[in-house]
Amino acid sequence: MGALDGLKVLDVSRVLAGPFCGQLFAENGADVIKVEAPEGDLNRDFPMALGDGESTNFYSVNRGKRDIALNLKSPEARSVLDRLIQKSDVMIQSFLPKVAAKLGVDWERVHALNPDLIYVSISGFGAKGDLAGKPGYDTMVAAYSGVMSITGEPDRPPVRPGVPAIDMSTGMLAYSGAMTALMARERGKARGQRVNASLLESGVTLLGFHGVSWLEAGQLDEREGAGYTTLAPYDAYAAKDGDIMIGAPTEAMWAKACSALELEGLRDDPRFRLNADRCANREALRTAIEARLAEKTVAEWTGLLEAAGVATSPINTIDRILADPQVLANEMVVDCPTPEGENRRLLGLPFKLTGTPGAPGAAPPKVGQHSREILSGDLGYSDAEIEALAKAGAIR
Secondary structure: OOOOOOOEEEEEOOOOHHHHHHHHHHHOOOEEEEEEOOOOOHHHHOOOEOOOOOEHHHHOOOOOOEEEEEOOOOHHHHHHHHHHHHOOOEEEEOOOHHHHHHHOOOHHHHHHHOOOOEEEEEEOOOOOOOOOOOOOOHHHHHHHOOOHHHOOOOOOOOOOOOOOHHHHHHHHHHHHHHHHHHHHHHOOOOOOOEEEEEHHHHHHHHOOHHHHHHHHHOOOOOOOOOOOOOOOOEEEEEOOOOEEEEEOOOHHHHHHHHHHOOOOHHHHOOOOOOHHHHHHOHHHHHHHHHHHHOOOOHHHHHHHHHHOOOEEEEOOOHHHHOOOHHHHHOOOEEEEEOOOOOEEEEEOOOOOOOOOOOOOOOOOOOOOOOHHHHHHHHOOOOHHHHHHHHHOOOEO
C-alpha cells in the first residue's frame, strides 16, 4: 500500500517541472491522470526521441500515470475536464495565466468547481509582479536567477548547470507544497488552497549560502569552477585514468592528504603551509599534486585518500554512476513495464519510505492511452457518449 493510495491527482502540466511533481504523487500511490492535448505534451518531441511520440525528456517525468487526451478548446472536452476536477484532490497546471483562464483551468474557476481541491500552479517567474505572465524555461531562469553567474570557470563565460536543476527542483518543491496543503486540509486548517511554485523562486532558493553571503556580508560570489577559491586543495584533479575530486578544508585534513599522497614535503613548503598560502599558490599546488596523481588510477587514489580520512570522490560519468553498486543498491535504476510487455530502464524514486514504500509504476503512457477507460470507469460515460465525444474532436 502506497502512502497516497486513494488520492486522486489531475496533472494538466507540461514539460518537466509539473509532470515531475505528478510523477512523485504517482510513485507514492496516488491515481494520477495526465491530461494532454490530442497532439500530446510538447515534451514528447524534445531531442533524444525514442519513437512514436516518446522522448527521454517525457520518459523522465511521466511514469505511473494514466493518460487522457482532451481538446480543451472544445466545450465538450471542457465538460469532461470539469468532471475530473470535481473528483480530484490535487490539480497541477503550468499554463500562463491568460491561457489558463482561456482553457478554464484558472484558480478562480477550478476552486468554484471543487472548493476542497489543492491547486498547484507552476510558473516561470512567480504569481506576482510584472513578469507573472512571462514564460519560463530552465536555462533562461538559471540565467535570470543568478545561478548561471556562479556556474563555470572563473576565467571563462558563465555556463548552464549540466542538469535541469531549476525544473526538477521546482517539481520537488511543488510536491512538498502540495503535501503541506493536503496536511492542512487533513487537519481542518484549510479546505482547498492554491500552491504557487515557480522556476524563479526555485532558482533563488538554490543560491543558498551564496545569496546569504550577499545579503548579510555584501560578498558577491563569482564562478569558481569545480572547487572553491577560498579553500585549497579543494578541486578536481587529473589522475592516471580520469578525474578525481579532493578536498582538504582544514589544516588537519591537509596533513592527512600530504601523507596519503606521499607528498609530506609540501607541508613544510612556505607556499603551502596554511590554507591562505595554498590559495595564493593554487596553480603551483595543482602542478605538484597532479604530478603525483599521474602515477596511479582514480580507484587507487580514492582508496588511499579515503583510508587516510580525506574527502574525495571519483568524478563519475553518467554511464558509470548508473552502473555503480551503491546506486543500484539504493534502487536508483528501475525497470518499468510498457503495455507491449517490454521494460524501460528509468531512474528510481528520490526518497524512500519504510512503512509505505513507493513504487516506480508503469512506463509513461501513450497519448490518450487511457481516455476511454477514464471516461467510462471513472466518469460514467456510456459507449455512445464516448463515441460522440470522439466525433466532436473532444477526445483522442
